[in-house]
Amino acid sequence: MSKFSKAIVLPAPWRGDRKIQSVSKWHCTGHAVRGDGAGACMQGESKLEMDHQAIQFATPDVADVIEQVRFYYGWDNEKEHTFDMLLTKTSGVRVACTVKPTARLASGKFVEHMQVVAWWVQKKKFASAVRLLTEADIDPITLHNANLNAAVRDKDPDAEAAVRAVACKLHGAISIKTLTDEVGLKDCGYRAILRMLSKRELQAVHHEQTTPQTLITWKGPQS
Known part of the structure; x- marks a missing residue:
């Protein structure tokens, strides 16, 4: 325990809407504590998701990150999409992010799905923008330094x-x-x-x- 700590402080509880799936041979799951000080518990369904979380927490203009956030859309809210991250910028702008490896985008069906979801996000003013993130959006240097920053947050x-x-x-x-x-x-x-x-x-x-x-x-x- 740090000499500056008066007591052990546990991280804030997980805040998402949807629990991640159980581990299977097709994907990995991850849990981390992110943020300054005691931080907050975070979950992810792949290393790609966890890497994007690390980068966003190290981005200067990102004030908050919540993962696994449900968005209901359609004229009667009959449809559902879960965003892997909902970012809140220091300006107050919200950005809804879905993380997918490029191999899962080859057919074009998921991109078409996200175009529909993005339209409804704007219609319902759920967020200011929608981003589809892949491994191509990860800079190895930025990721390395983000993980280094996380290791010295105390x-x-x-x-x-x-x-x-x-x-x-x-x-x-x-x-x-x-x-x-x-x-x-x-x-x-x-x-x-x-x-x-x-x-x-x-x-x-x-x-x-x-x-x-x-x-x-x-x-x-x-x-």
Whole structure:
């Protein structure tokens, strides 16, 4: 337990409308805790879904993600589609997402189905947009860094303040390792730097997998 924790805090319960299916030989299922601090319980019916969840939680303008959200449509609400994710942006805009591997789209039938669903989403003002996400929408670098961010979500205010005191005086780029050494808190400082990268207080110079050699610059607290 962190020295900053007064007690163990459990993650928020799962919020979806539909429980994921049981494991079978045709697909995998996943459970994760995502979000800052204690986080929230999340489910997914494939690695592809779990990867997209990880990326959305690491996206700066995404304020909330709920998975397995039912949408009823048709003139008498007689039809149903379950969105794999419902995103709420920091602007308040909602985006309904369905995740499917490209192999499942070859016949074109599912795309036609989603075109109908998207029309009803607009008609009923359920969301501002509908997105169909596949493996082609996953950038391996973004996914790697999103998973790295998730591993260091526990806050350490003292370490972050120490990093901030050094980083705000930077002129130009510095490697994560060099900044860690200058802060002088070893692992605590390194993890604080990674958290501040995820919050965009620090920014990588290049789009690359984050390592101790990654060059970063100071941006400051983001509103």
